[in-house]
Every structure is written in structure tokens, then in C-alpha cells.
Amino acid sequence: MITISCAFFTLLTCVSGVTVVTQSPLITVNKGQMATLDCNLGTVTSSAAYWYKQTPGGVPQYMLYFYHSDSSPTYGSGFSAPKFTSTHSSKSDYSLIINNVDVGDSAVYYCNTYDGSVMVFGQGTKLNVIDFPLAPPVVTLLSPSTEALKESKATLVCLAEDISVALVHVSWTVDGRSVTDGVWSSATEKQQDKTFRMSSYLTINSSDWINNVDFSCQVSVGSKFTKKSISNSQCY
Template sequence: MLPALCSLFTALSCVSGVTVVTQKPPVLTLTRGQTATMDCNLGTVTDSTARWYKQVPGGVPQHVLRNYHEWDAPKYGSGFSSPKFTSTHSSKSDYKLIIRTKLIVSDAALPAPVLTVLPPSSEELKSKKGTLVCLASDVAGGFADVRWLVSGNSVTSGVITGSAQQQANKKFTLTSYLTIDSCEWENDKVITCEVSAAGKPRSGED
């Protein structure tokens, strides 16, 4: 029985080393109490085990469960069990992962991230462009939304945000960049970086 790997990563993607495996939706956002459902298609391989793995930023993949169309129930990796995690199948190549979420910690217990906004360099501004840097540290959970505003208006053009990196204290840091025309900087427009992590927003201006 040839294994196909269906991986539950941060971006909720599905991959395989032996066939083209697709997972829908590719990204899934939930609120507390909702049930996550992801469909995995094993492609042309119809006699294979579907396997899901969980990985958090800075951690190693953990085997959640595997399922096969001839089994009565999925088989679990260490530390994972029903009813929070389960899997069903509708054919030899179509599988479904179901995760039942629950409240684990309240937003009030999580501190807001620490923001530092750095202005563009004078040398760069001579090239008619300028890049501002927004550094968010002590981000809880490794997940955060970053938004740039120019004079109160949200902008997406010229924005590049990197992935979260784990700090020594087990929290995370991430960096976002905003490139603007030098005239916007010289006209003293108010530029704001907003970072929201686990429901805790924080703004930084330059």
C-alpha cells in the first residue's frame, strides 16, 4: 500500500511525494467553536493511505492521523485522538479531515505585540523611493495580521511581509516592509503599521 501524504501545515496545504495531491481550501480561517473541514484528493492514486500532519512555526511536523478507504476508522499519531480530529472518505481517492475547535485561552491573557517602525534611509530617498520597516516582536502564537496605512488609508501595493520566526522566549517576531514614493515621505504623510495577533492590535507610526 503506497502512502500519499496530506499535510496540515500553517498554510493548510496538501502535498505528496508520489502523486499530485490537492487540498481544499488551501487556507482556512476559523473563529472559536467552529469546525474545520478540509478535503483532500489523492489524484490518480486510488489504493493509498491519506496522511495529515500538523506543523506550527518553528516546530517539526507531527503525524495527526491516517485514513484508508477500507478502514472503519482512522488511525492516530501520538497525542491526537477523536473526537477533536477525525477523517472520512467518499471514494478511494477523496478524503476529508475534520477538526473540532474549542476555546483554549482568552484574548485577555495574551499581551499585544511590541512594534518598532524604522524610517527609510536618506540615501534610498534620493532614488525617489523609500522603504519603511515594521518589526513586530513578542507575537503570541506565531500568527499575525499586518496592515499599513498612509494618512489613514489602507495600502497593499509595495508591501512585503515575511514569515514569523521564533524567539528564545517561545514567542515570535516578524518583519513587514512598505515601499513608497519619496514624495509621500517628504510631504509628511502619516504612515502607520498595524499588527493584530490573537485579537490584540498594536499600531506604530513614523
């Protein structure tokens, strides 16, 4: 089985020059169904798409690579057809297909390619395989403290609880515009009642809070999601 260290993997999860590898952030399917994970290699059209699987707390496992002119994928140890396969719809659009999914297939799946100078990874697709009904998480959006607002930067905290699966997707908006800079999200933590909880943080300009800019946090679990908004004016 081919594995790579977490430190090495984190280093390669990046954007190289103009090359951007794009993946869907979250997919949730029922046990026994087929999961299709899409990957766009951006400007790269003459290199294969490689796939890695990383379970929570584990190291990435090399699964397979597939090049558009090949008749079939080349597999890593422990992965084979017909459970795992790959297709392409163009020289830069690839899909990883997992048939008859089980709960153990829940993981983050990373797609990467070689752009001629370095290996470039996408941000990963979180795959949740469920055998029970999903419920929207309980989300609380906390305002920055008075002390924090005395500085030029402050932090908003989005706390998600009663999450039914281990993998979630969090998105932030500022006055309706999606933002990713200044965002950090924790891993989910399993609770005694077998649900999960996690927190996401957004660093903001204190002046934006004072000027009543609207901030929103959305936590998604499959088709179920909870969105909370907050602004300075709502706190009075």
C-alpha cells in the same frame, strides 16, 4: 496523507481571472473551544471547497473537501469527524469547523476551489489556539534612511517583538487607506524567552514621504493589537 510541495502550493495561491477566494486572515481561540473558519468562493457555485492545513515550516496537508449537495465531507488521511467537519450557508459560502481545538491545531488553513480552469486558493486563515492570556505585541515603525530617499522608492520597516504566539496578522494603511501592494512580511522567529518577533516591510514612493503622507502598521494577535503611525513631519 496527501501533501503538495511548497513551490506548487505557492504557485496556486493566487487569483484566477475574476475568481477570488476570500478567507478571514486571523482567528484566535482558547484551547478546548470550537474554531469556525469561513471561506467564500466568489463567483464559483458549482465546485467543492477544499481545505489544507500548513503548520509553520511544514508542507500543506490535504484535509477534506465538501460540496453543498453532499451529506458529509470527504476526508484526507489523518483527518476525520467529529474533530473536523464542514458546513455551507450557500453554494459559495463554506466553513471548516474544528472541534475541541488543541495547541497543535495552530496553523494556517487554506481554502481552495476549481473555477473551471485552475485551482484557486485563498490567502489562508491563521488559527492560533492558546492556553494563556494574550498580550499586545511591542511594535516599532522605522522611517526610511536619508540615502534610500534619494531614490524614487523607499522602504518602511515595522518591527514586532514580544509576540506571544507564532501566527500574527499585519496590516498597513497609507493616509488611512488599507494597502497590500508593496507589502512583504517575514515569518515569526522564536526567541530565547519563548516569545516571537517578525518584521513587515512596505515599499513607498519617496515623494509620499517628503509630502508628509501618514503611514501606519498594525500587528494583531487575536483581539490584541498594536498600531503605530509615522510621517516625515513626526521625525523632526
